[in-house]
Amino acid sequence: AASNVSALIERLGLKDYDELLAFSNAQPGAYWRTVVDFCDIVWDTDYHTYADLSAGREFPRWFRGGELNWVRTALQWADDPATAQQDAVVAEREDGSVQRLSYSELAQRVASFAAGLKAQGVRRGDRVGLLMENGVEATVTLLGLAWLGAVAVPLFSGFGVDAIVSRLSSCSTRVLVATTGFSRRGRRVDTRKLVDEALTRLPDIDTVIWKHAGEPIEFGASVLDWQAVADAQPDLAPERMSPEDPFMVxxxxxxxxxxxxxxxxxxxxxxxxxxxxxxxxxxxxxxVFCWPADMGWIAGTLVLSSALLRGATLVCYDGAPDFPDWSRMSRLVERHRITHFGSAPTLIRGLAANEDIAMQGDVSTVRLLITAGEGIDP
Structure with a gap:
C-alpha cells in the first residue's frame, strides 16, 4: 500500500496494476507526463510533445520542445533542507576506508569539477574517456561531464590496451580521465602503464587527467591532476540540453x-x-542503494542514477566481493544499512557456495534484491 507504484496508480485515478499497465500502453503520453512529475524531473523548459514520430516510428524524437540537464534532477536534493545533509555517496574502499559526501557536498564538488573541466578547454559535445574504479571521484567525474554537456565514454577498469584503444578511437575521444591504479585483493593494480601504452595509439587525445595516489607524474598543460581540476571555483550553471543530446557513449x-x-x-x-x-x-x-559494479559497464551508471535521481544514498565499493573473505558483502550491508542490493548471478553463486561465512553480517535492512547480466540458477 505504501509503494511508489501504488502512489502512481492513485495519482492516475486507476484501480490496480493491470489498469496502470493498460493505461501506459494506451496513453503513453499521459502516462509519461504523470511519471516525470511523480519522479520530480527538473526541466529548464517543459516539453510539449512526448513522442514525435513524424519521421517514422524508426526515428522517434522524445520530449520535443523540452530542455533539461539530467544532473539537475540528481542534485536537486541539495536544495532541500530535508535532504541537503543526507549522505548522497558513501564509498568504501577495499582497505576499509570510507568516504562520504552529503547531497550539498556532492553538488558543490560536481559544480567545481565541471568548472575545472571548462577551464581546461573541455566543451559541450566533447567525448571524454572515463577509466576509474567506482567511488566518489568516478561519481563526481560522470556527473561533472554531463553538467558541462560533454559526453562520457566509460571504460571497464580491467580492460587491456587493445580494448581501451578500440573504444576511445571509434568515438573520437579528445580527453581521458583515468586512475593510475587501485587495490584488488590487497594488491595494487597498475592501470597507468596500460593507459600510457594506449595513449601512444590515440593521437586525438590531447588531455589526460590523472586520479593518483601520490606517485610521481610530470604534470603540465596536457597532463593534469584530477584533484587540481576538481578544486576549481564553481562558476556556471548546468548546460541546458535537448532531450536528444548525448551524455554518454x-x-x-x-x-x-x-x-x-x-x-x-x-x-x-x-x-x-x-x-x-x-x-x-x-x-x-x-x-540506501548498493550494487557493486564497475563504472565501465552500464550497471555503473544505472546504479548511480537509480539512487541519486530518487534522493537515496549510493553506496560504492571498489574491491573484490570476497576480500578478505566471503562475509565482505553482508558486512557492507550491515555497516551502511543497505536497503536495496544488486548483484550479478556469478556473485550470488559464490555467496551461496560459502553461505556460512557469507551471511555473518546482518542483512535485515535489505528490502529488495536485484540481479542482472546473465542467467541465474533456479
Whole structure:
C-alpha cells in the first residue's frame, strides 16, 4: 500500500496494476507526463510533445520542445533542507576506508569539477574517456561531464590496451580521465602503464587527467591532476540540453563481435532509470542503494542514477566481493544499512557456495534484491 507504484496508480485515478499497465500502453503520453512529475524531473523548459514520430516510428524524437540537464534532477536534493545533509555517496574502499559526501557536498564538488573541466578547454559535445574504479571521484567525474554537456565514454577498469584503444578511437575521444591504479585483493593494480601504452595509439587525445595516489607524474598543460581540476571555483550553471543530446557513449563487451557504442541521451536513459527505480525498484528518498559494479559497464551508471535521481544514498565499493573473505558483502550491508542490493548471478553463486561465512553480517535492512547480466540458477 505504501509503494511508489501504488502512489502512481492513485495519482492516475486507476484501480490496480493491470489498469496502470493498460493505461501506459494506451496513453503513453499521459502516462509519461504523470511519471516525470511523480519522479520530480527538473526541466529548464517543459516539453510539449512526448513522442514525435513524424519521421517514422524508426526515428522517434522524445520530449520535443523540452530542455533539461539530467544532473539537475540528481542534485536537486541539495536544495532541500530535508535532504541537503543526507549522505548522497558513501564509498568504501577495499582497505576499509570510507568516504562520504552529503547531497550539498556532492553538488558543490560536481559544480567545481565541471568548472575545472571548462577551464581546461573541455566543451559541450566533447567525448571524454572515463577509466576509474567506482567511488566518489568516478561519481563526481560522470556527473561533472554531463553538467558541462560533454559526453562520457566509460571504460571497464580491467580492460587491456587493445580494448581501451578500440573504444576511445571509434568515438573520437579528445580527453581521458583515468586512475593510475587501485587495490584488488590487497594488491595494487597498475592501470597507468596500460593507459600510457594506449595513449601512444590515440593521437586525438590531447588531455589526460590523472586520479593518483601520490606517485610521481610530470604534470603540465596536457597532463593534469584530477584533484587540481576538481578544486576549481564553481562558476556556471548546468548546460541546458535537448532531450536528444548525448551524455554518454557506452560500449558493449565485444564478446559477440566488434564492441558497439550505445548512445544515451539526457532525455532517454536517465528518465527511464528514474521511472524504473521508482516503479520497479521502489526506491524512495532516504533509501540506501548498493550494487557493486564497475563504472565501465552500464550497471555503473544505472546504479548511480537509480539512487541519486530518487534522493537515496549510493553506496560504492571498489574491491573484490570476497576480500578478505566471503562475509565482505553482508558486512557492507550491515555497516551502511543497505536497503536495496544488486548483484550479478556469478556473485550470488559464490555467496551461496560459502553461505556460512557469507551471511555473518546482518542483512535485515535489505528490502529488495536485484540481479542482472546473465542467467541465474533456479
Amino acid at each position: 557506452i560500449y558493449t563487451s565485444g564478446t559477440t563481435g566488434k564492441p558497439k557504442g550505445a548512445v544515451h541521451t539526457h532525455g532517454g536513459f536517465p528518465l527511464k532509470i528514474a521511472h524504473d527505480s521508482a516503479v520497479h525498484f521502489n526506491v524512495k528518498q532516504g533509501d
